[in-house]
Amino acid sequence: MDYAIDIRDMTVAYREKPVLWDVDLQVPPGVLLAIVGPNGAGKTTLIKASLGLVKAAAGSVLIHGRPYAEQRSTVAYVPQRGSVDWDFPTNVLDVVTMGLYGQLGWFKRPGKAERVAALKSLAQVGMEEFAARQISQLSGGQQQRVFLARALVQDARVYFMDEPFQGVDATTERAIVDLLQGLRKQGKTVAVVHHDLQTVPEYFDHVMLLNVRRIASGPVEEEFTEENLRTTYGGRVAFVSALSAAKK
Amino acid sequence: MEWITDLFTDYTLRTVALGSALLGITAGSLGGFALLRRQSLLGDAISHAALPGIAIAFLLTGSKAPLVLIIGAAVAGWSGAALITTVTTRTRIKYDSALGVMLSVFFGFGLVLLTFIQRQPNSNQAGLDSFLFGQAAALVERDVLVIFAIGAAVLLLMTLFWKEFKILSFDSDFLGTLGFPVRRLDHLLTTLFVIAIVIGLQTVGVVLMSAMIIAPGAAARQWTDRLGRMIVLSGFIGAVAGVGGAVASSMIPSLPTGPTIVLIVSCIVFFSLLFAPNRGLVFRRIREWKAGKMLRVDAVLVDLYTLASQHSSAEHPHSERVLDVMSTISGPARRTLVLLKDLELARQIDSTHWSLTPSGVSRAESVIERQFGVAS
Amino acid sequence: MSASFEIQLIAVVVAVTCAIPGVFLVLQRMSMMSDAISHAILPGIVVAFLLTGDLGSPWMILGAAMAGVLTVALVELLRKTGLLKEDAAIGIVFPALFSVGVVLIAQYAGDVHLDIDAVLLGELAFAPFDRMTINGVDFGPRALFVMSAIFCVDVAFIVLFFKELKLTSFDKALAGALGFAPAFLHYVLMGLVSITAVGAFDAVGSILVVALMVAPPATAYLLTDSLKPMIFISVGIGALSAISGYWMAHFLDASIAGSMATMTGVIFLTAVVFAPHRGLWSVRKRRSSQQIVFGRKMLVIHLYNHEGLPEANQECRVDHLEDHLRWDHLFATRAIKSSLQLSLIKQHGALLSLTETGREVARKSLVEL
Numbered sequence: 001m002d003y004a005i006d007i008r009d010m011t012v013a014y015r016e017k018p019v020l021w022d023v024d025l026q027v028p029p030g031v032l033l034a035i036v037g038p039n040g041a042g043k044t045t046l047i048k049a050s051l052g053l054v055k056a057a058a059g060s061v062l063i064h065g066r067p068y069a070e071q072r073s074t075v076a077y078v079p080q081r082g083s084v085d086w087d088f089p090t091n092v093l094d095v096v097t098m099g100l101y102g103q104l105g106w107f108k109r110p111g112k113a114e115r116v117a118a119l120k121s122l123a124q125v126g127m128e129e130f131a132a133r134q135i136s137q138l139s140g141g142q143q144q145r146v147f148l149a150r151a152l153v154q155d156a157r158v159y160f161m162d163e164p165f166q167g168v169d170a171t172t173e174r175a176i177v178d179l180l181q182g183l184r185k186q187g188k189t190v191a192v193v194h195h196d197l198q199t200v201p202e203y204f205d206h207v208m209l210l211n212v213r214r215i216a217s218g219p220v221e222e223e224f225t226e227e228n229l230r231t232t233y234g235g236r237v238a239f240v241s242a243l244s245a246a247k248k
Numbered sequence: 249m250e251w252i253t254d255l256f257t258d259y260t261l262r263t264v265a266l267g268s269a270l271l272g273i274t275a276g277s278l279g280g281f282a283l284l285r286r287q288s289l290l291g292d293a294i295s296h297a298a299l300p301g302i303a304i305a306f307l308l309t310g311s312k313a314p315l316v317l318i319i320g321a322a323v324a325g326w327s328g329a330a331l332i333t334t335v336t337t338r339t340r341i342k343y344d345s346a347l348g349v350m351l352s353v354f355f356g357f358g359l360v361l362l363t364f365i366q367r368q369p370n371s372n373q374a375g376l377d378s379f380l381f382g383q384a385a386a387l388v389e390r391d392v393l394v395i396f397a398i399g400a401a402v403l404l405l406m407t408l409f410w411k412e413f414k415i416l417s418f419d420s421d422f423l424g425t426l427g428f429p430v431r432r433l434d435h436l437l438t439t440l441f442v443i444a445i446v447i448g449l450q451t452v453g454v455v456l457m458s459a460m461i462i463a464p465g466a467a468a469r470q471w472t473d474r475l476g477r478m479i480v481l482s483g484f485i486g487a488v489a490g491v492g493g494a495v496a497s498s499m500i501p502s503l504p505t506g507p508t509i510v511l512i513v514s515c516i517v518f519f520s521l522l523f524a525p526n527r528g529l530v531f532r533r534i535r536e537w538k539a540g541k542m543l544r545v546d547a548v549l550v551d552l553y554t555l556a557s558q559h560s561s562a563e564h565p566h567s568e569r570v571l572d573v574m575s576t577i578s579g580p581a582r583r584t585l586v587l588l589k590d591l592e593l594a595r596q597i598d599s600t601h602w603s604l605t606p607s608g609v610s611r612a613e614s615v616i617e618r619q620f621g622v623a624s
Numbered sequence: 625m626s627a628s629f630e631i632q633l634i635a636v637v638v639a640v641t642c643a644i645p646g647v648f649l650v651l652q653r654m655s656m657m658s659d660a661i662s663h664a665i666l667p668g669i670v671v672a673f674l675l676t677g678d679l680g681s682p683w684m685i686l687g688a689a690m691a692g693v694l695t696v697a698l699v700e701l702l703r704k705t706g707l708l709k710e711d712a713a714i715g716i717v718f719p720a721l722f723s724v725g726v727v728l729i730a731q732y733a734g735d736v737h738l739d740i741d742a743v744l745l746g747e748l749a750f751a752p753f754d755r756m757t758i759n760g761v762d763f764g765p766r767a768l769f770v771m772s773a774i775f776c777v778d779v780a781f782i783v784l785f786f787k788e789l790k791l792t793s794f795d796k797a798l799a800g801a802l803g804f805a806p807a808f809l810h811y812v813l814m815g816l817v818s819i820t821a822v823g824a825f826d827a828v829g830s831i832l833v834v835a836l837m838v839a840p841p842a843t844a845y846l847l848t849d850s851l852k853p854m855i856f857i858s859v860g861i862g863a864l865s866a867i868s869g870y871w872m873a874h875f876l877d878a879s880i881a882g883s884m885a886t887m888t889g890v891i892f893l894t895a896v897v898f899a900p901h902r903g904l905w906s907v908r909k910r911r912s913s914q915q916i917v918f919g920r921k922m923l924v925i926h927l928y929n930h931e932g933l934p935e936a937n938q939e940c941r942v943d944h945l946e947d948h949l950r951w952d953h954l955f956a957t958r959a960i961k962s963s964l965q966l967s968l969i970k971q972h973g974a975l976l977s978l979t980e981t982g983r984e985v986a987r988k989s990l991v992e993l
Binding site for chain 1: 415427
């Protein structure tokens with residue numbers, strides 16, 4: 001089967017401490033995947049290692065059957081909102097246009113076509129009237145939407161998103177969920193690092209449970225079980241069963 | 249105003265001003281990027297680390313040609329920066345300690361070499377110590393030509409790689425996912441940064457060159473929210489400070505160049521922090537004061553509306569005293585009520601009673617809607 | 625006492641005195657404050673000098689301490705505006721203050737012996753000429769007495785506030801919560817750094833004060849984990865740099881202060897490379913031996929994860945390891961050989977499988993994670 005994301009034997013160690021151990025992940029195309037696990041489980045590292053931003057000790061990544069290095073232009077990445085300085089002197093449209101810099105290649109500057117494309121994806125996240133806004137004047141939710149627009153403008157087939165729901169208001173959360181489901185309807189594949197276990201069954205159709213190694217991955221209804229959660233989250237059984245009670 | 253005509257006719261003054269302007273533009277522009285990348289103090293370390301390079305270049309070649317000394321300085325500055333990176337990534341030493349150690353140790357070693365050279369017989373070393381505080385008056389046409397050629401090359405490369413440097417400074421991980429070689433671009437920008445620093449050393453000196461790197465960018469940042477404008481303005485401020493300081497120091501006896509330039513650029517920073525529109529502290533204070541006033545207006549408006557809602561008409565009049573007690577804001581309500589009257593949101597019925605006007609009612613409703621959500 | 629001995633003695637006292645507050649600067653990640661303060665005290669010294677006309681008066685030390693605290697307060701003020709990041713704030717404040725000092729000297733004090741080079745570079749060689757004489761009796765070089773007094777103040781401070789300093793250095797928030805007033809301690813520490821800097825820079829100059837304050841503690845930080853040994857090691861390294869620096873200067877006929885700074889750097893770099901446990905050399909050696917352990921672990925976990933699954937025939941092949949785990953041939957061979965030796969795995973042709981021991985090891989390593 002041709003997987004959209006096919007990660008094999010991914011192992012990452014910082015200094016001598018393993019962060020990811022022999023992790024496999026196969027995601028079929030057109031799937032909305034939540035990557036969940038406790039803090040320090042290596043969720044962000046898994047994304048970063050897949051994108052070559054962190055050096056892996058072992059492992060390979062195929063995107064739609066070909067190595068990531070060849071498929072780079074079909075992959076978009078939404079980093080954690082807190083990873084950049086929002087006081088940087090630039091505006092919303094400019095940040096979104098950055099998504100097109102890869103297609104532009106060396107030395108070429110973005111022109112009218114790029115601005116039009118950027119405005120279009122800003123409209124998709126409901127931020128078109130913020131195009132000229134300085135980025136430091138955005139709320140957390142708006143910052144997140146700008147990052148999403150930057151990924152949308154890349155018109156990728158596969159999206160990696162690192163905690164897009166972190167610290168956003170309820171309205172934005174809803175809007176992001178709609179957006180992700182819209183992407184899935186277009187046949188795109190989206191892998192999302194997610195923190196809120198409660199919303200996994202509602203928002204996503206596949207789930208990966210990760211705690212340094214892969215505990216389970218597959219359709220939510222098959223793999224998002226109490227037993228798997230307990231294995232992932234260790235001793236916090238009370239918390240997990242409270243959660244599964246909430247699920248029912 | 250004689251100095252203005254001198255600027256164009258006097259050979260020495262013209263050379264000095266031109267050289268300082270060029271280095272100001274280069275250092276200001278590249279320094280703007282360093283500021284955004286939080287590498288301000290790295291500039292300080294690099295400029296100090298350049299000192300032994302100057303001495304070694306002289307020891308090896310016996311020449312004081314500007315290009316020779318600049319190359320020596322650049323190699324040493326780059327080595328200092330590279331050592332800082334190595335030590336911080338490969339050992340537990342933190343960034344601040346690595347900066348402090350490299351800065352002072354390289355400088356100390358440079359001092360050893362300089363004193364060693366000075367005590368050699370028959371050397372033509374005179375003038376090497378002007379690299380400590382800079383000596384604008386010593387600039388000659390040959391120096392200016394070298395500064396111009398190198399500065400122009402640095403600025404050209406910066407413009408060519410503009411969009412790559414922009415994302416590198418804003419979000420380097422993202423740049424990596426776009427397929428650009430992040431490390432190589434990082435090295436290129438650092439190299440340009442090192443070069444921008446070392447071409448200024450002869451004029452400003454190693455001790456204070458860091459101010460030429462940090463201050464123009466810090467001032468420019470306050471005036472604009474666009475990277476392009478910020479970098480251009482930063483270069484301009486660098487040039488103004490460079491020319492101002494160099495000219496002043498070559499005209500007033502025993503006024504060292506480096507410190508004079510630094511004082512001018514520091515004044516520009518200070519002025520920008522206070523008076524830049526939008527970001528400046530004065531404007532911010534005024535804005536906060538206005539916002540505070542509007543908050544008080546809205547609070548009293550809502551109070552009046554709440555009181556009136558217990559009666560049949562939303563425009564029902566109420567006593568000032570009740571508002572004083574009700575209000576969550578400090579101080580008597582009277583001042584705010586007068587303001588409401590000026591805005592035609594409320595009207596005064598008698599000496600102590602007030603009521604909302606129709607526009608006051610609609611504004612109060614919209615305030616409540618904003619505060620408590622659409623549902624209410 | 626010979627001049628040579630006196631110079632060495634002063635050098636040692638200066639280096640040791642600088643190392644003590646330096647330890648806390650390094651631990652609190654404020655090393656660059658020593659750079660800022662040692663530059664910024666200059667206007668304080670100059671103003672005090674211009675007012676009193678005396679280079680040796682206690683007012684100079686007071687002026688310097690005030691200028692140092694002013695620097696810290698200015699940096700804090702700029703940072704709090706939110707318009708500048710802390711590093712930029714530091715980098716703007718101290719060159720400005722230093723420039724004020726240099727311009728004041730050049731304009732008003734150029735002909736007395738407070739000249740810029742001495743301020744910046746210091747001249748230890750002249751220190752023995754300035755004597756401490758009371759009623760005509762020569763007690764020794766004045767610098768030695770001044771520095772020793774500052775040394776006593778530093779030590780007294782550390783002894784009195786050891787617990788608090790330790791806590792603030794490792795957990796500022798907790799120290800605040802326990803009511804130790806970290807802000808107060810911070811300012812006192814900065815005051816100490818200023819006093820130490822003013823005492824020292826007469827001898828070694830303002831930039832090299834930074835070397836003596838930061839390099840020995842940074843070196844000690846590579847050698848130990850606990851605070852007390854770190855202080856003593858820093859002091860020892862400071863003294864060693866002072867004496868070796870003196871002799872280096874003697875043989876090269878070069879600046880003593882510069883040579884002392886160079887020696888702190890040499891010792892620092894030696895520690896970076898050769899420090900036990902944390903040096904580059906030792907990390908490298910350990911890593912290559914751990915790599916094979918790591919490789920064995922990875923191999924058994926890999927086999928364990930795919931054991932009994934339909935893809936096992938594919939995943940557990942020797943050539944697959946090189947392919948999928950991105951191992952180079954040599955490393956794969958070493959890992960397999962070492963695992964076979966320890967009978968963690970069995971080999972049937974190109975196919976690998978776990979032994980019972982191997983399975984146990986895999987299970988255990990997974991639990992450890």
